[in-house]
Amino acid sequence: MPARARALSIWDPAIVAGAVAGAVRKLDPRQQLHNPVMFIVEAGSALTTLIFLQEVLAGTGRPLFTGQVACWLWFTVLFANFAEAMAEGRGKAQAETLRRTRTDMVANRVGHDGRVTTVPASNLECGDIVVVRAGELIPTDGDIVEGVATVDESAITGESAPVVRESGGDRSAVTGGTRVISDWIRVKVTAERGHTFVDRMIALVEGAERQRTPNEIALNILLALLSLVFLLVVATIRPLASYAGAEIPVTVLVALLVCLIPTTIGALVSAIGIAGMDRLVQHNVLAMSGRAVEAAGDVNTLLLDKTGTITLGNRQATAFVPLPGISAADLAEAAQLASLADETPEGRSIVVLAKDRYGLRACEVGDRTSAFVPFTARTRMSGIDLDGRQIRKGAADAVMAHVREKKEEIPPQLEATVDRIARSGGTPLVVAECGRPLGVVHLKDVVKGGLEQRFAALRAMGIRTIMITGDNPLTAAAIAREAGVDDFLAEATPEDKMALIRREQREGKLVAMTGDGTNDAPALAQADVGVAMNTGTSAAKEAGNMVDLDSNPTKLIEIVEIGKQLLMTRGALTTFSIANDVAKYFAIIPAMFVLAFPQLGALNVMRLSTPESAILASVIFNAVIIIALVPLALRGVAYRPLGAATLLRRNLLIYGLGGVVLPFAGIKAIDTLLTLAGLA
């Protein structure tokens, strides 16, 4: 679905049609109450309409002028509503597709007695066990408790290639609405009714649960202040002008008020917020709160896992370096035995290298009595116990600790070899048998292309990248240098990661990280921006405040950029909106007072033809600029990874200076058109 959403153009006809209808529906004053700026405009529109009707019925005043002002004021409200409806419309289209997957799902619930009954998916409770067979939809979110299956998750991720899900480990979570393609699984339901991932996604893209973010609230306060100031300015004009004997019509005052209050940003502010979330959805990222999107823009530190993010994730064994007195073939054999049960790319590459170099066949060991020792984050070793042989392989310090535990000597050559490999950027994997070190397997990491420039760009934005790796410090340093990250955390345990995040936060920094495993969950929860991979466990997904459906850890960089772009768009349009007022003053004030003080014609620097045309041109400009800026609000301002000083200078020039100058030209042009058309 999001894959298709990505293709939606801003002006998709279906969305535009829906938005037009939505714009009219949103005229309901109750809907306007949440936006003080637009509420004032709507009240002004209603007031001028009444004056227009009264003028028409009584045959007094200037109904043509009043009518046009009223008309354009209504358009101002409609344009603002349209902008919001456009932003919402894109989400609604996506929600519709999602909803279709949810309807009419049934579940095969396994009762306490083991009997399977078919129930509607909506009846499932947390903790229920369901069986899902090939071809069936998984009814709700849960963890696989038994079985392995390939699952088509395209309904959620847009990715058509099926993925493998199995019980235990970090690949056990399944999402309601996805389809089992082969085999069967038993799933324990983990989501409350109505709170499944798809439910949350629908609510999110529809904007139903949209709460204003802290910055948006603060901005709304500033906009309310400006509106109040202008309300004050306009409200005092009548008594002030009464001193000079000037009678200022209410229509003109309403027009001035609407022109002065920050309608441009007021009209677009919620559209900007919705569009920011939508941009994330288009990048296949689901943010659980708008707060997280804003926080992403403020991030000071990015924690990136080395594997899969900075390197391609498949370190390859490239050499066996035996210790003196041990033959390379012996080392290779031991390393291969220790790797037989190791399904990681590294493990497989050791088996393959041993086979290629020394002709050792993996299957030869298959029938002997053996016990595999799996890798854990704590021991950071794996291996095999086979016919009395205890073979271990793992990180240098872990194996050395193991050797010391067995009261065996650590030959100096071992440390030298480990150092040499590590310093070259490789990963030394030490192999030991019964506590006696045999030698080192040289694993090499492949750093992804193009990352160095991205890290440099982040640095320019003031964001520090820290690489997290289980490697030893030397290896980590070499890769960190190659990839161009600012810092690294080597030999990292989940506790180290947590401690690092806490330390950064104590210094007032905001930290972003990605993670997928259950042991990442505490760190994901602690980080200010925690992006969980969709392939990860439900614990990780619960802990983070964003989920990346593509499970691409590099996405963190885009998320930061989207967060920044959201704030920049708000700031740029606020500046533009306020800067616009200068020209409007020069259009309306002479027009308003020129009857009482003819000399004020000198202030009519734009040489607008009549007072009516000047006021009308300002009101029209004020309305039209909203529509003109809708694409900018939805797309966001152009984002470039520059330092703060350069960004500020650029945006000030474009939106500040541009905002002062543009309306002078715009109002003059509209005034000319109005005069030509004989409307004022």
Next chain:
Amino acid sequence: MLTVSLVLVFVIAVIVGTSIPLGRHIARVFEGRSTLLDPVLVPLERGVLRLAGVDAGRQHDWRAYARALLLSNLVMWLAGWAIVTLQHHLPLNPDGIGNMEPTLAFNTISSFATNTNLQHYAGETALSYFSQIFVVTFLQFVTAGTGIAASVALMRAVAGARSAVGNFYVDLARATVRILLPLALALATVLLWQGSPATLDGAATVVTLEGHTQIIARGPVAAMVAIKQLGTNGGGFFGANSTHPFENPTPLTTLLEIWAILAIPMAMVWTFGVLVKRRRLAVMVFAVMLALFVPLLALGLAAEAGRSPEPAGMSVGPVDAAMEGKEVRVGTALTALWSVSTTATSNGSVAGMHDSLTPLGGLAAMAGMWLNTIFGGVGVGFINMFVFIVVAVFVAGMMIGRTPELLGRKVEAREMKLASLALLWHPLAILVGTAAACYVWSATTGSGSALGWLRNPGPHGFSEMLYEFTSAAANNGSGFEGLGDNTPFWNISTALVMLGSRYVPIIVPLALAGSLSAKPAAPETAGTLAIDSATFGVTLWAVVVILGLLMFMPVAVLGPVAEHLAGG
């Protein structure tokens, strides 16, 4: 004109130059480091504190600090009001001046307690020497001290003081005894030497050359004039203020008094730089203030020095400079410098009648008070700029793609609420006040020739009312005059405006700084907004100018601009 400009540039350069060491000195005093005058002044300060029973070791958070500020000001207000309404029965009244009428006393005490010094009376006929010394001069010291103390507390909060921002009473004593007192003593001595009187004898009666008898008012003038200028007070001993030769006897005193008007307000910016340990930031703020000051000065100067139309009823032809209402000894250039300085800084002393300024010269004076942050009143000018800085940080911060931060602390909803409140008060007081005055005037004054409390018709009359509320709201105190302002309407309305305009813009920004300082500070990186940069300086300047323009352009157009365009 060129020579005049060069002289003015030199004068301003000297004032700016001397403000730097003065600012550092003020910072030293408040940081508790030793200064040259310690041997004399520290015991005096301790004595004052002990006398008042202040526990100097106690630290206040911003709330307690604000409470102490309000309480002490209330006590001084009540005491002052009691003295002037009973002055006839009190000593030091050689000229037998009567008690002050209650609404005028309400206005007068509110005016001096708020560092405004708006005077709806003439000192020589309305106040006894006792009132001049123990009410007016006393309040001129302590209200200036209050402003300095409040701004220092704000600076400490900005610098990151988490909870304690200082002890108000200690800060007040330090500001008054160790900063204002020695400066005022020195200045008063020079004034005395130059011819200002300092006596408790009653008015002198002399026989003129023509044989007439003339009564010449005098009194303890020199001491009051010194603190009037240094503390951005502005309230003169005489109704004619510094146009009176006893308040400003010589060209030297003219220059010294201009220096005294600007010195401490300028110095407070440098004090800020030292207290928050950001010199560059102080330079930026100072540059922004100077960049607001210079255009206004240029406008005032050009307007006053330009040819003015033939004065009504005199067949002398157009005159080369607008000399009407100016003290000949001071001249147009220095009057322009004085009028722009005194309004920019919320001082309010005058060396020429502002009612007689050309319309644009009057506009320059009013604009300084509308912005009210171009150096501003001692202490409070910087506090006002702080609010503008918060707003500018908010807008600029978003434009660089981050949640806005001020020195690493996030500017969020609560801060924007407080900044909004502080910003809203000023236009509210001026616009609503002037609108009310226009309404009352229109309702009570018949059409035709009747002018009511105005002395001039048309836009100039409008400016007279606008200026009065502007001066009250900016705690400036200068009068445009030409307004019959000693009426219950003006006495009460301007007193209320002065009180609100003093305490809202002190307490609210203090709360704002307190709210910011409670937050954790993020470290500065290439991605954070450098608020000491020239780019941010331009942003801040534009925010001040545009907000000021948007708030006050309609009244500016109805008053001075309309008058100017009619005359041109």
